[in-house]
Amino acid sequence: MKKTIITLLSFLSVSAIAMEPMSADDMGMVTGQGGVYLSGDLTINENGGPLNVDGPSAWQASCDTATADAVCGARIAVNTGDNAGSSGWFVLDNIRGRFSFEGLTLKTRTINSGFEGDGAAFNSDVLEVGLPNSLEYESVSLTVANSSSARPTDANFQQTNIFTLNINGQANLQGNLLVYPTGTP
Amino acid sequence: MKKIIITISALFPCLCFAGLISLEDSELQKINGQAGVTLETDGHFTIAELAYTDDGNTLQLENIEQGSQADISQNSLHTQVVDIAADGRLQIRSTLAPTALQIGAVRINNSAASFGQFRLNYSAESYLTLGATTDSDNYVEGSYQTAISDAELIWTTNGNSLSFDDIGYNADISRLAISSATDGSRTGLGISLDEFSYRFSTGGMKLGDISLGTLDASLAISGNAEIYAGGRDGSEGLSVNADMIILDDPDNYVRYTDDGNSLFMGDFNGDLKLTNFTFDVMTDHLLLGYDELSGSFNANRILIGDSSNPVGSVQLDFLFADGNGYQNRFALYPGIVLPDYSALPTAAIQNYATDFYSGLDDSSDGLSAALQWNLANAEAAYIDDGRMVVVSGIESYGSGNLTLDVRSFDHDGNTATADKTAIALGLSQVSGSYSIDGLRVGNKNSPLQGGAELLLSLEVFQTMDFNLNGYTLITAGGVSGGGIQLDGDYFFTDSNIGLSVDENGRGVWATGVDYDIHLRGLQVDVSSTGISMNRTEQWSTMDIDNMRWGDRDSGTSLGRVVLERFEKGSSLTINPGGSGAVCVGGSGGDETSCAAAGGRWEDRGDEGMTVALKAAFEPEGYTSDGSLARNRLTWENNRSVDASGNPQSGSGTQIIFDGFSTNDGLGPADSNDYGFQANLKIDVYETKVAKKFTGTDDNGVYGEQGDELIYDDDSRTSYTYVASPTDAEQLLRPLGFAVQGNVSFKDFQIDQVQLSHPSGGAQTVFSGIVMQNMDITTNLTATPIR
Numbered sequence: 001m002k003k004t005i006i007t008l009l010s011f012l013s014v015s016a017i018a019m020e021p022m023s024a025d026d027m028g029m030v031t032g033q034g035g036v037y038l039s040g041d042l043t044i045n046e047n048g049g050p051l052n053v054d055g056p057s058a059w060q061a062s063c064d065t066a067t068a069d070a071v072c073g074a075r076i077a078v079n080t081g082d083n084a085g086s087s088g089w090f091v092l093d094n095i096r097g098r099f100s101f102e103g104l105t106l107k108t109r110t111i112n113s114g115f116e117g118d119g120a121a122f123n124s125d126v127l128e129v130g131l132p133n134s135l136e137y138e139s140v141s142l143t144v145a146n147s148s149s150a151r152p153t154d155a156n157f158q159q160t161n162i163f164t165l166n167i168n169g170q171a172n173l174q175g176n177l178l179v180y181p182t183g184t185p
Numbered sequence: 186m187k188k189i190i191i192t193i194s195a196l197f198p199c200l201c202f203a204g205l206i207s208l209e210d211s212e213l214q215k216i217n218g219q220a221g222v223t224l225e226t227d228g229h230f231t232i233a234e235l236a237y238t239d240d241g242n243t244l245q246l247e248n249i250e251q252g253s254q255a256d257i258s259q260n261s262l263h264t265q266v267v268d269i270a271a272d273g274r275l276q277i278r279s280t281l282a283p284t285a286l287q288i289g290a291v292r293i294n295n296s297a298a299s300f301g302q303f304r305l306n307y308s309a310e311s312y313l314t315l316g317a318t319t320d321s322d323n324y325v326e327g328s329y330q331t332a333i334s335d336a337e338l339i340w341t342t343n344g345n346s347l348s349f350d351d352i353g354y355n356a357d358i359s360r361l362a363i364s365s366a367t368d369g370s371r372t373g374l375g376i377s378l379d380e381f382s383y384r385f386s387t388g389g390m391k392l393g394d395i396s397l398g399t400l401d402a403s404l405a406i407s408g409n410a411e412i413y414a415g416g417r418d419g420s421e422g423l424s425v426n427a428d429m430i431i432l433d434d435p436d437n438y439v440r441y442t443d444d445g446n447s448l449f450m451g452d453f454n455g456d457l458k459l460t461n462f463t464f465d466v467m468t469d470h471l472l473l474g475y476d477e478l479s480g481s482f483n484a485n486r487i488l489i490g491d492s493s494n495p496v497g498s499v500q501l502d503f504l505f506a507d508g509n510g511y512q513n514r515f516a517l518y519p520g521i522v523l524p525d526y527s528a529l530p531t532a533a534i535q536n537y538a539t540d541f542y543s544g545l546d547d548s549s550d551g552l553s554a555a556l557q558w559n560l561a562n563a564e565a566a567y568i569d570d571g572r573m574v575v576v577s578g579i580e581s582y583g584s585g586n587l588t589l590d591v592r593s594f595d596h597d598g599n600t601a602t603a604d605k606t607a608i609a610l611g612l613s614q615v616s617g618s619y620s621i622d623g624l625r626v627g628n629k630n631s632p633l634q635g636g637a638e639l640l641l642s643l644e645v646f647q648t649m650d651f652n653l654n655g656y657t658l659i660t661a662g663g664v665s666g667g668g669i670q671l672d673g674d675y676f677f678t679d680s681n682i683g684l685s686v687d688e689n690g691r692g693v694w695a696t697g698v699d700y701d702i703h704l705r706g707l708q709v710d711v712s713s714t715g716i717s718m719n720r721t722e723q724w725s726t727m728d729i730d731n732m733r734w735g736d737r738d739s740g741t742s743l744g745r746v747v748l749e750r751f752e753k754g755s756s757l758t759i760n761p762g763g764s765g766a767v768c769v770g771g772s773g774g775d776e777t778s779c780a781a782a783g784g785r786w787e788d789r790g791d792e793g794m795t796v797a798l799k800a801a802f803e804p805e806g807y808t809s810d811g812s813l814a815r816n817r818l819t820w821e822n823n824r825s826v827d828a829s830g831n832p833q834s835g836s837g838t839q840i841i842f843d844g845f846s847t848n849d850g851l852g853p854a855d856s857n858d859y860g861f862q863a864n865l866k867i868d869v870y871e872t873k874v875a876k877k878f879t880g881t882d883d884n885g886v887y888g889e890q891g892d893e894l895i896y897d898d899d900s901r902t903s904y905t906y907v908a909s910p911t912d913a914e915q916l917l918r919p920l921g922f923a924v925q926g927n928v929s930f931k932d933f934q935i936d937q938v939q940l941s942h943p944s945g946g947a948q949t950v951f952s953g954i955v956m957q958n959m960d961i962t963t964n965l966t967a968t969p970i971r
Contacts, residue, residue, distance in 0.1 A: 035635045035685075037874055037921070040965035041770045049958030050859060050931045055850045059958060065772065074960070079953040087952070100770045103877050107635065107970060108685050108692040110735070125691055125735035133877060133890070136770075150955035151932075153851055180734050184823045185742030185832055 035107025039132075041100040048072040056153045065139075070094045073142070077150045089147045091159065097140030097167070105130030111178075126180040131173035140167040221268035227260045229253070239466035240419030247299075248289025254306045257285045274316035274327070281309040283335065290550075291519060293469060297548040298520020301590075307336035307352070322375075323364040330357045342550040345591040345606050349400075351388025356381065366411035368426065373413035380432070381406050392591070393606030395661035397669050398443040398711075405432040416465035417474055423464040431455045431482075443668050443711040446490050455482035467516070470555075474514040478505040490715040494761040497792040498568040500629075504561045511559035511582040521545045521588050522553035524613040530678040533701070534654050537674045541611055541656040542588075551590030558583060558617075564629060569763070569869040570790030572920050575625040576640070577633055583617020585653070594658050596672065598809065608659040615655075620648035622688070624969045626869075626920040627901035636969025638685045639922050643796075647692075648683035668710040675702045681737055694737045695746075697730025705809055715760030715795075724751045724814040730834070744822030745834055751814035754801045755860065763793020763868035764925035769964040785873070789923055793868035801860035802933075804846045804853040818842040836943060840950075844936030850957065852934070859931045866925040871918035872966035876906050894919055921968030929960040 048063025052072055063072035073094030081087030105128070112123045147159035229252035237244045253259040261284040268276045285306045290299035311331035318326045336352035359380040366375035386401035408429035416422020431437065431454050438451035457480040465472040480503060487496045505513050523542050529535045545551075563579040587610070594607035621640070625631040637647040655675035662670055677700040686692035706721025727748045733740035768774075771784020779786040805815035824837035848855040876888035888894075888906025895907045896917040907914055935954040941947040 035970040036638055037872075037968040037970050038965055039873060039875075040963060043962045045958070045960050046772070046962060047960075049960040050862075050929050051850050051958040055931055055958070059850065071958075073958070075955075075957045077953075077955045077957075078951055080951055082949045082952055089953075089955075102873070103875050105877075105970065106638070106685075108687060108734070110691060124741055127685070127693060127734065130877065133875070150934075150953060151850075151852065151957065181732075181741045181743040184837075185731060185744045 035105055035128075038104040038106065039102040041098055043098040045073050045096045046098070049074055058152050070143070071152075072096070075152075077147060079150070089150055091143075091145040091147050093143040093145050093159075093161070094164075095142045098138040099140065100136040100138070101132035102134060103130070103132045124180055126178040129177040129179065131175055131177060133172065133174065135171045135173055137167040137169055137171070141165060222266070224265045224267070226263040226265075228263070229258065229260045237466065239416065239421045242466040242468055243294055244466045244471065245290075245292045245295070246288050247292065249287070250289075251284060251286045254283035254285045254308075257287060261285070270314070272316070274314045277311075277313045279309070279311045279313075281307070283308045293466065293471070293519055296469065296519045299550045300517075300519045300552055301340055301342040301550045304339040304341070305336065306339075307333050309333045318362070320362065320364070323362045323377075326360065326362045328359055329361050331355070340591065342590040343545075343592060345393070345593055347591050347606075347608060348391045349387045349389075350391055351386075353386045354383065355385075356383040366413070368411060368413060371413045371415070373411050376410045376412070378406070378408050381408065390661075392608065392659075392661040393593075395605070397661045398441055400439075400441055402439040404437050404439075405434045406430060407432060416472070417463035418465045418467065418472060422466070425459065425462045425464075427457075427459045427462070429457045431457075435485075441711070446711040446713050447488065447492070448490075448711055448716065449486070449488035449492070450484045451486040451488075453482065453484040453486075456480055469518060471517040472514065473517065474512065475505070476507065478513065479503065489759060489761045490712050491761050495792055496761045496794055497570070500566040500568070501563065503563040505559065506561045508559045508561050509580075509582040511557050511584065513559060514557045516555040518553040518555075519550075520547065520553065521549045521551040521590055522586070523547070524586065524611070528614065529654060530652065530676070534676045534678075537656060537676070538611075538613065538654065541609070541674075544592075545590070549590070551588060553589075554587045556585055556587060560619075566629065567869065569792045572869040572871075573626070573628055574869050574920065574922070575629055575631075576621055576637070577625045578622025579619070581617065581619035583615065585615025585617070586613045587611065588613075594660060594672075596658075596660055596670070605660040605662075610657040610659065612653060612655040612657075615653040616651070617653075618648075618650045620683070626969060627896070627899070631901045634969035635687070636921075636967070639967050639969070641684065646682045646684065647686050649680065651680040652678045654678075662708075668708060671704060671707040671709070673702075673704045673707075675704075677701075683737070690737060691735050691740070694733045694740060695729045695731075696733055696737060698727065699730075700727045701725060703808070703810070715758055717756060717758040719756045720752065720754070722753050722809055723755060724808050724812075725749070728834070730832070742832075744820060744837070745824065745832070747817075747819040747821070749815055749817045749819075751803045751806070751808070751816055752801055753803050754799075754857065756797075756799045758797045760795040760797070761793075762791060762795060762866075764789050764866035764923065764964075765791070767925055767964055769966075787870065787923070789868040789870045793866065796865045796867065798863045798865075799860045800847070800862075801857045802846045803857065805844055815843075816845045818845075839939075839941045841937075841939045841941055841947075842935055843939060844934075846934055846936075847930055848932045848934070850931045852932070855932070861930045861933065862928070864927045868923045869920055870923035870966065871916060872921040872923065872968045874919050874968055919968050921966050923966045924963070926963045926965065927961065928963075930956070932957050933959070 046065055048061065051059035052061050052063050059071050061069045061071050063069060070093065073096045075095070076092045077089040079087060079089050107128050108125060109128050110125050111119045113119045115122070141164060143161050143164040145159050145161045147157065149157050151157070230250070232249040233247065235246040235249055250257055251261065253261045262282040264280045266278045270276055283306070285304060287302070287304040289302055292299050309331060311329070313327060313329050315325055315327035333352065333354040336354065337348060337350050338352060339346050339348040358378050362377040364375040364377070366373045382405040384403045387399055389396040389399055391397065406429055408427065410425055410427040413424045416424055433454040435452045437453050438449060441448045459475055459478050461476040463474050482501045485498045487499065489496055521542065523545065524538055526535045526538055529538055558581070560579065560581040564575055564577050565579060566573050566575040590609050592607055592609050593604040596605045621637045623633045624636045625633060640647070653675065655673060657671060657673035660670045662668060677698060680698040680700065682695040682698055684693045684695060702725040704720060704723050708719045710717050729746040731742040732744065732746050733742050735741060766786065766788040768779035768782070768784040768786055771779055771782030773779030773782045773784055776786040802816045805813065808814050819839050819841045821834070821837045821839040824832035824834070826832055846853055847860045848857050849859050874894040876890055876892045876894065879890045881887045886905060889908065892906035892908050893910050894904055895910050895914045896904045896919070933956045937949055937953065938951040939947045939949050
């Protein structure tokens, strides 16, 4: 089977993250290594967040799993300008939902063979993130928006919601994500 | 030749003995069942110097005085009743009225400095019986009971004291034997104790009359000791071989109590073997050491605050022995041996060391030690509801210097308020290493697995080589009542940390690490729910010269990473009990509703631990030391190198996450009470591990994708993959850490993200990131991979 290392991201030329589809034979090459096998779920703001409990009045709300109240989700605001006081903010708002996965693995390994001969030339160590076979999304939602300031409690706050994303379903992931340094440290 | 020199300036100036009166036979016949002879000693004594000389070096106990507890210059009463029992045994019953015993100084070869002053106030009753030997090797056999009450032990250095008040001590040795002992060519003294049980309690450990809490314990042991002439150095000295068994008694316990709440370890047993422990007096220090110390320890009941909710059990096996070029030796010096400031790694450390030892000189009292250790192996097991995880192959070695004294401490930097009395602990030029081979799950003989990375969440690294200088002041008083407060400055320099390392030493390493940590007002308390550590203020900088992949010294580097932290009001609490029953992958309050929601119901039992962390990150500001501190993460690469090829810090391109902080929702000017909170409920539990690919795995076992790994039996040495495990097979799933976690914060701000280069200047990528109202709940199982 053709095996390729695809560099997805090279940041400042010093690190690399690669997607590596692997066969059972490839997995069999990995010996004598430790690591961790992770399974479980991750839920964001299932019953609101801490500001909904005793935060400023703009945030306080009764939040449960079913509520659609916009203030019950998490909020991330980013200012991409060069002055936080005079430019607008890109916002991911009302972030909620659950992610479930099974079989995410983390370990370190040396690649010095395989990959159609590229492995021997590579001959380096990697941090291997073994992707879970399935990743389930349950009621995952977020709103993409622009706002005049970072916080809803700021003076003259204004926000324009652009669209809201809802995701339910399952993604099948296969292979490994390899993370390793490259370039000049 | 040993010389015992006793100079007595005034020995029993007032000795009042009961008169001995000869009795007629007729009078003797009238006395049945009465004590034989009563001796009453009403006395006071002083000894100017008691000296022990070993190969020409002298250990001196000076200005020894015993007298009444109310006024040590007055007499104290000692009554002894001596009798012969019907079976011929000698019986001596002693009663000591409230008495004080004081040692003014302990020196070596007339050293200017002393180990300090010691005083013991006590009352005692004891009962000794001596009789015919049942073993021809024994010189004497007997039993001994003693009860010490209302006692107080005080250690004073330079006018400041640590005391243990209201000590109660009861000991019962059912069989005591003294015999000869042989060890090759040597002949010595053998002491055997059978079923030695004792109870111990203190009403308070106090610094300057403020309590740190109370201690009490009950223990049953049996043991043997052999004592020989001749130490490790020269021809004189002392050496001891000993072994001891902590009897398997459910009543064994040790308890520390703070304001009525306790840390409790009970129902424990174990054993200890000490080989060739030696004691020598050297020219300026006492030299203690041993060839080997091995033992095991099993504690079946551990309570943290909540007496109704046990944490689980722990088992520890260990062996200290020579190895790695290190031995287990302890050189104890009288007084404070000041460090060689010029030999400390940086000017900043030299300044902190100078401040710490200011006011002390070569004549200051205290204890100094030069230590060397080698832990050849240890296995530490934690058992949660019957499920065992073993941290296996723990090794450590190193050496360093230590000082210990009691002093007054301006704890709040305010000369208008009273100083506190503090225990001062200085560590200088400590150089050492430790490593963990991996984990074993299920039982102690299970195959060694990876997964020590799981300990990173507890800030325990898999392996570390370190150089440490640190200065700690311990004062009494936590947040409420008793408890302990720590103030300290710690400096790790040129250290290497293995974050995830395999058996060949390859993995992810942080190398060339300089890490300085400054703690102010770290208060440790035990409450009714657990143990808490509240940090009034903390700032630190971790500067990782290279984050390497592969080999520690030559692996490819990601570059330099610097993490600066500045926190006020952060805390850590540890409470008993894990997550209990949880629904993983769904929502549901019981098994039925959980399954209906697509989740998996797991009852993880009553034991386990809950760790709650709060980090209140402060905006940039000044510390109580007057230095400027902030929270900032910097990643630097493309650095230029020096003539030796080493990358130069500050010469490359940096991406900087600058000024991150938390607040209560309105921005950095708002209060910062909530901070960043992480609550982790940790259990050891069977975890579902599914085959990721169809085929054979690393160990040659075939399985279909999605099949579960199931062990063949409780030995957990071999396994197969099963498509649909039965209930019985599910109990043989791999054990791992099951963590129910919650991470939340009200407001987390990063002031700016910049790219910076020394010649190109700084460019702003983001001029602000604000995250609010985040609450993330996780149910994770983390299993070591074989």
